[in-house]
Amino acid sequence: MERVKQPLIHITKRDPMPLWKGLCIRFGAVLIALVISAIFISASAPRQRGFFAFFGSLFSGAFGTERRFWLLLQNTALLLCVALALVVAFKMKFWNLGGNGQVLIGCLACAMCMYYLGGEWSDPLVCLLMFVASVAAGAVWAVIPAVFKAFFNTNESLFTLMMNYIAMYLVAYFIAVWYPNGTGAMPPLGDANLPTFGSGQAGRTLPIVLAAVIVTAFVFCYLRFSKHGFEVSLVGESRNTARYAGINVKKVIIRTLALSGATCGLVGFLLVGSVNHMVSTSMDGNMGFTGIMVAWMGKFDPLIMAGVALFINFLTRGMAQVNTDFGYTNSALSDIVVGLIYFFFIGCEFFIVYKVHFNFRKTTARSAPEFSTDDRPQGAGEQHIHEEESSPPVREQIAAAVTQDVLQDGPIGPDGSAPSEMAQQAVSTRKRKGKKEEN
C-alpha cells in the first residue's frame, strides 16, 4: 500500500449552512472590522473620546435627528436603485462598472431640460420630458458598450469605466458653457422642480423612497418571474447553452443593459429633479462603485441589498459625525473603514462556503478517495474543490451540464479561439469524471 503525504490544509465544501448561521458569520465579520476600526480611530484621534464614543458617534450621525433619518433613507433609496440597476447586468455576468457615468448622463439630460425648457414650457410637461430624457440617456450610455460586447466581445469593464469619465467631462463642459463667469459650479434652477410630498426633509425624501420601492419591486419581479429574467440568468450561466436554447444572446445583452442604464438614468432624474435641482461632476457620489459592493454583498437579492445599502449609508453618514467628533479633518477616513469592512465581508464568504481541515498527521494510507495525489504536485498543499455558486433554482438544473462550458467560456469571443488540443483533452477528461461524480 502506498503511503501518501497529506496536505496540511484540506478544504472541503460545506453543506449549505442554515440561514441564521451564515448571517451570524457575516455579522461577526463586519463587527470585527468595525471593532478594529474603532480601536484604531479612537486611539489616534486628535480629540480623544474613547472607544465606545465611536459607536455613539456612528449612530448619532446616522439617526441622530429626524432630518438625518430622512437623509439616510434618501441616500439609501438612491444607492439601492443604482445597485438594482447593476444587478440586472451582473446576473448576466456583464460587469457594468459604468454606473457612475450612466447616473451622470441621466443627471445631465435632466439638467439640460431644466435649463433650456424650464420656465418656457409648462412645468408638468418639462418634468415629463426630464424623466424621458434622463431614462433614455442612461439607457443609451449603457447600450453603447453592450452593443460592442454583444457583437465583438469588447471588454465591458473597461468600456463602461471609460464612459464614466466621458460623462464627467461632458457635464463639466456644459456647466462651463451655461455659466461662463462661474467656477465650474452651477446654482440650483428654480423651474421645473419635482413636487414634494409635504414640507420639510420628509417631504423631500418620500418621493424618492417611493421611487426606490417601485424600482425594487419591478427588478425583483423582472428577474425572478419574467421570461426576460430567465433569459438573463441563462445567458449569464452560459452563452452557449442559451444559444442552444434558442435565445438571441445579442438581443438579451442589449436589452438588459438598456434596462440597467435606464434605471441609472432614473436615479439621475431623481438627483437633479428632486434633490439638487442642478448638476455637478460629482453628483453620482461614486454610487456606481458602491452599488457594485451593495449588489455583491446583497447576493443579488433585492431585499438583502436594501439592508446592505442601509448599512453602508449608516456607516458613511456616521463616519462624518465621527470625523467631527474626534477632530479628524480628512474625509478619506470613512473610505478606509468601509474598505476594511468590505475586505472582511468578502473574506468571510469563504468560511461560509468551505470548511478548512487541518491535518496534523503527516502521512496516511492511500485510502481516502478524494485526493489521488500521485500525479499532482505535492508542493501545492491544498486540494482545490470545484465550487458551484449558490443560485436560484433555474441555475441548479443546468449547472451540472454546463459547468465545463462555464470554465471554457471566458471573456473571449462567443466562439472564441479554439482551445489547444491538450486543453481539450484535459477538459474532456474532466467532463467525463465530472459527470461520473455528479451521477
Next chain:
Amino acid sequence: MKKLLALGLAAAVSVAGLGALAGCGEGDGEVSFDPVPVEELKVGFIALHDSNSTYDKNFLDAIEQACKNKGISEENLLIRTGIEEDNTCLETALDLADQGCDVIFADSFGHESFMMEAAEEYPSVRFCHATGTHAHTSDLANFHNAFASIYEGRYLAGVAAGMKLVEMYNSYKAGGDALDDVNFDTEGNIKIGYVGAYPYAEVVSGYTSFFLGAQSVVEEELAADEISISMEVSYTSSWYDLQAENDTARSLISRGAALISQHADSMGAPNACEAAGVPNVSYNGSTAASCPDTYIVSSRINWVPYFEYMIDCVINGEQIDKDWTGTLDTGSVVLTEFGTAAAEGTAEKVAEVQAQLEAGTLHVFDCSKFTVDGEHLTTYTADVDDDGTYTGDTEAIENGIFYESRHRSAPYFDVRIDGITELASDS
C-alpha cells in the same frame, strides 16, 4: 462710520437683551437677534474639501484660531469637511442649524445658493459665506457675504515680482543668463506668465492687480531702457489640479515666461518653476519649504479678523454686515515672508508701497496706469448684482479710479487690459 453705529446699537441692544433674556421667546420673524453668551455659542463651519487643500486649510486654521481667541470651546465648533457644492451643502447647513449653531460659515463660491435656502428656513441663525455675490441684493436679514481686498495683496506681491524682474534684467544686460531672448516679446517687453483657474472676475482682478504691481516697478526702474512687461494667462478649468497646473506652467515657461504666478490651489505651478529655475510668486501660503530656490513671496487672506467680527456680532446680538471686505488695515490681507530668491531691497520697496496703499495715496486700479484697446477707461459698468444676465449694472469708476470691492465684497473687476493676453480665448 457704519461700524460705529453698529457698535452703539449693539451696546444698547445687549443691555436690553441681557435684561430680557429670561423672558425672551422666539424672534417670530423679527430682524433683531438675541445676544448669545460665549459659553453657549455654537459655530458651524462648512468646508468644500478638507485640510489637504490649501484653500480650505486657510479657512480651517482661521476659524479654529478665532474660536480659541474668543473662548469658544472645541465642542462648540462643528466642522464639516468634504461638502460638495450641491444639495449636500443645504442638508449640512440645515443639520448644523438643527444642532443648535448660532452662526454657520461656508467657504466656497458654489455654496451660496444653498446657504441662502437654509437662511430662509432658519431666520434666527446667521449664515455667512465667503466669495459670494448675492447678499447685498437679497432680502434675507441673516445672510452675509465676506471677502477681502486681496487685490492689494496681489499688487504688493507684484511689486516684489517686479523687483525680481529688474534684478534679472540688470544681470542680463551685464552679460548674465538670467534672461534669454525668448523672454522678451515682440515689443521688447519682459514676458511673465500666470496660471489661472477660471476666467471670471475674481481671477481677472487677481492677475490684473499682480500685473499692475509688477509693471509699476519695472517701468519705474527701467525707464531709461523703456522696458515694460507683458503677461500671458492660461486657465486650467479647475481650482485644484496639480498635473494641469504643472503642465500649464511648463507650457508658459516654454513660451518664454521669466516669472510665474498663479491663482490655483495646488503646488503644480511652484513645482514646475522650481524644476525650471523660474521665480515664482505663489498664493495662499509660502512655498519656501518645497521651492527654496524660486519662491519669492505669497499673498493670502487672513480670515481671523472676519471670524472674530462675526462671532462678536453673535455674542452681542447685532447685525453682521451684508458685505464685509477685509483690508490691509484690518489685517485681512497679508503677505507671507520673502524667499531667498527675492531681489535685494524688496522688503523695503514693498513696505513703502504698502504704506501708500494704506494711506490712500496709491490705488491699485488707477485708470491712468492701464489701457484697454489703447484707451484709458473713464467709465465702466460692472456686473455687481450677478443676476445671471452677465450685464453691467453699477458704475465702478469714480475720478479715474476703479473702486474694487466697494459695491460688494467679491471682486468685480473683469476688464481685460492691454499687456495681458489670455491664451486661446476668442481673440
Next chain:
Amino acid sequence: MEVFLSSAIQFGAIFLFGCVGEILTEKAGHLNLGIPGIMCMGAAGGCLGVRLTTMGESPNGVLVVLCGILFAMIFAGALGAVYAFLTVSLRTNQNVTGLVCTIFGAGFTSFFLNDVVCIADVTVASKLSFASLNFFKAQIPGIEALGWFGTIFLGHGPLIYLAIIIAVIVAVVLKRTKVGLNLRAIGENPATADAVGINVTGYKYTAVIIGAAIAGIGGLCYSLGYTSGNDSTVEVTIQIIGWLSIALVIFTMWRPAVAIGGSFVFGALYILYSYIGVASEFKSLLRLIPFGVTILVLIVTSIIGHRETQPPASLGLSYFREER
C-alpha cells in the same frame, strides 16, 4: 513642443509601470482592478521611504531612490498580496475584490500621506521636495548641449529609465524563459498547466504580487518623479492613471514591449489639454480624449480579434482543481 514631449514621456512612464504590472497579473489569469489603489499605496510607501532616508543632513541620492522604490514595492505588494490571497486562495470574484482594493488603497493613501507622513508639514515637505528635485528628477549631466534630443529623450530622472528597463525585462521573461512560458500557460488554461505539473498557486501569487509591486513604483513615479511630493490629493489623480493603465494593457495587446510606446502615446494624450490653447470650456472636452481613444482601441482590437490580440483565456476566472 519639446517641453510637451518631455512631459509626455515623464507621464508615460507612470502609465508604463502600471501597465507592465497589470500585464504580468493578467498573464496569470487575474484581472486586477485594484491597480489604481495599489499604485496609490506605492506612492504612500515611496513617500514614507524617502522621508525616512532624508532625515539626515546630506542624504545619499542613490540610497534615497532605492529606499523609495523598495518601500513603494513593499506597500503595493502588500495590497497585491491581499488581493492574491482573496482571489487565488479564497476564490472570490476578481472584479469585486479589485474594486475593494481600489477603494481601500485610495482611502488609506490619502490618510497615510496626510496624517502619517505629513506631507503638508513644512520640514517634511522641504525634504520630499529636495529629494524629488535632486534625486528623482536628477538628469544626466551635459544634456543641454544636445538640444532638443537631449531634452526629450535624455532629460529624465532615473525612474523613467527604470520603467523602460522593467518593461523590457518582463517582455523577455514572458516570451523567452521557461518561467514566462509556464505563466502564460497558467493564464491560458490553468487546468492544463496543473495537469502538466506547474505549481499554479505559486505562480499566481508570484505574478500578482510582483505585478502589484511594479505598479506601485508607478505611484512613486508620480508623487516624487512628477510632482514634488506635495500633492495632497494624489490618490484622485493616481486612480485615473490606474484605470487608464489597465485600459492601456488592452491597447498593448498584453505585450510589455508595445507598452513602452503605448504609454508614451497615452501620456501625451493625457496632458494634451494643458498645451493646446483653447477656450476654457473646451478644455473639458480635450480632457476626454484619452478616454475616447481608449474606447476606440478597445473596439478596434476586439473587432480585429486575432488570436494574438486576445486576452489570456482564463482571465477573470478563478481556478478550481476539480475533485477527482
